[in-house]
Amino acid sequence: MLNRATPEAARRRAKGWLSTQLTPGERLRHRRARHLRRPLLAADPTVREFLHRGRVLLGREVTSFSSAAAGAHNLDLVVRALDHAGITYFMVPGSSGIRHQLGIRVADRAAFLDAMDELHGSRPIYVGLPQRSGGVTQFQFRIDGRLPDSLASAGVLRFGEFLIGPRNQLLAHTRSGCDVEFWADGAELLAAGDPEEQLPKGLPEDVLAESLIAPRRNAVSDFLPRGEQVPALLTVRERDYPTYQAFTLPRVNEVQFPVDIVYTWVDGDDPAWQARRDEHRPGARKDPSSESSRFVSHDELKYSLRSLEMYAGFVRHIYLVTDRQVPEWLDTEAPGLTVVDHRDIFRDPGVLPVFNSHAIETQLHHIEGLSEHYVYFNDDVMLGRPIGPDQFFHANGLAQVPFSSAQFGLGEPHPLEAAPSAAGRNVRRLIWETHKRNITQKFMHVAHPQLKSVMTELEELFPDEFERTAASRFRSVTDIAPGASLHHHQALLTGRAVPGRYRLCYVDISRPEEAEIRLGRLLAERGHDFICLNDVATADEDREQVGRLLNRFLDEYFPFPSAFEKR
Structure with missing residues (x-):
């Protein structure tokens, strides 16, 4: 929808700002065009000039976007x-x-x-x-x-x-x-x-x-x-x-099958959830990946859903997996969205509650009605520009997996290292025992293509590892990484996946000064398929600054409410 009420004061401010940002050549070009543009700018309040890469352009303001x-x-x-x-x-x-x-x-x-x-x-x-x-x-x-x-x-x-x-x-x-x-x-x-x-x-x-x-x-x-x-x-x-x-005939390189989205989400500020976590929190040294900052909500999910609506029109259905929680802003009756509780998908509900993404990943393929081809999102991952289903899958159904240049390293899992690295090394052991192939690479922190049949197969191949990880309330040195490592390697080695190309901008928001620079570039360029805003371990004294920085960025990059938000 078009905005018919752009304030005149905003127009004057924009005009003054433009005049200070132009090169001499562009200022001359703009001066020559100004008299031709003036009637349009005066007659249509939805149209205004804006600066982009050194040129004064004409744009139409909208109040919703995809x-x-x-x-x-x-x-x-x-x-x-x-x-x-x-x-x-x-x-x-x-x-x-x-x-x-x-x-x-x-x-x-x-x-x-x-x-x-x-x-x-x-x-x-x-x-x-x-x-x-x-x-x-x-x-x-x-x-x-x-x-x-x-x-x-x-x-x-x-x-x-x-x-x-x-x-x-x-x-x-x-x-x-x-x-x-x-x-x-x-x-x-x-x-x-x-x-x-x-x-x-x-x-x-x-x-x-x-x-x-x-x-x-x-x-x-x-x-x-x-x-x-x-x-x-x-x-x-x-x-x-x-x-x-x-x-009009379907072509061999067109993805014709349905693709669903699966989110995992937690509201770390929820007192009831905090009480459950504290009741079961182990007394041993905390892994950095279980720091409380991992569970702090900046409403990333809201903006991630906005990014889907803006840039991924191919999605059939979205499943939001939570632990007895629903975001207060979420319209649970919105078409195309289903909230799934942990109790609905865990084969053994007796292991609940869990506070470990590895544990939750072992159960996602149990979601009722889930398509064979689905994409696993964390709520800190957003789309940065338009993509199609062929970002994740080939037309013949092969998954395109997001290899990273980062490596697991050698040696056995160690209790003092980050749990994701230990989980990757445990996956390496399983892949070696099954395929006699050595794995070395991690995967990018993006949305991950998944094949339900591969996850079902893995659960049958490695029942003990799946059961042990599913019962691991907090990340553990014995975990496997089912969705973001084991699935990809199994699919790759059985002819159901190939390496894909993923353009990612990863921002560690726990470093606010560096993050502000990177987020500013993202706003200016909008040139990445995926944006990951990962809170590794924000210091308490930086929480307020990080919150303001994130809110400002997210509101500007994804400015309009999605159909999944309450009106």
Whole structure:
């Protein structure tokens, strides 16, 4: 939804701030465009200027956001112009999960550009040349003046609006725009004697003469023979758009199976939970990984759920696993969410309560209704930008596991080392006994793809280890790491997983000065798939500072309530 009430005082402050942040060249460019932008800025309170990477851009403020909605918004802008001009168009299959592509005939280019000006001339729409990297080059705002020839004659153009939050944070950039491809008639290319490199290789002339020719490759074919020009419909967010049948067929590299999310969560400030923990707390030296700061809540779960809604539209269902707790802000009746108690999944409820993530991981695959393919999240992990299911799984079902460069090290587990390292070494013993392969690497602190069948198999292979870890109330030197190590190695060595690529920004928030710098960069760049805000061991005197720092960052990165929050 669009915000219709941006305060005028905020506009004046933003204008003054902009003038102090520009390079001389950009200040001159901005001065030339200002008179063209002034009527728009005065007429539409949802539009304002903001600074991004040294340029003064025009953005539209929104009051809710998801990458899927942003892509659909820009698609709708283009389609409205095409419908306004009566131009025939079709959806083109692309490789982006958030960006849409349309094809029209080259002959309709001028009419389309005129329609965009006529219908959207007073909107802050940008146009640019798409790049293979996903970004654009040579972009400019339509309102800033006539398009240069390099844009007006391009084979593909991208259109869209920058969507911004209440603090001018850029939420939807050019990667969310809508691409318009200008497809040529094969017969016209042949008649014009176009160079061979502009034509599809190896295509017979009689087929070419009746084909539509794309200006670039897409996910299916860069030419469309006459026999394949069978009309069909493609649905985007409950609206049907025209395309061709061949462009609607499921492809071998598309994930078609359901993917669920499983969270584990604890409210460490809950007096009842604290009483249970203190009653069972061992008197021996505490492992650093059982420090109370691990259980302090900064409402990370709330923001992690916001990140899913913003950036992961593929999720089928979310399961939240807790110990007789529910966040006070959580709408437990929200569609797509189920709260699961430890008592519902532990095979032996007599071992409860447990305060050990390793113990809980041994039981997650028992969740009723859980899909075969699911992703295990800790609440301190958020998504930083749009991802698809292929981040976690290949289309054939293989998991893509997040290897880290960190190592377990050699030697036996030791009671004075961190429990996660000991758990990894225990996993190494099991893998060696089963596969005669030596494991060395840890895994990244990201969301972890899981196969329910692998976890079920492991529970049958190692019943004693699963039972012992499940009964380990606090992290112990005898634990295994079921979800974030044993699962991955077993799946890898049995042909059900491969190494994946995960772009993570890990921030230890217990070091507030260093964390503030890293969080500032994250806000400016938004260039990581995953963000982990891990509280290793915050000193008591730093708790208040860390809390303020986290709240400021999370509110700015994920500014809007999700559907899982009470209204």
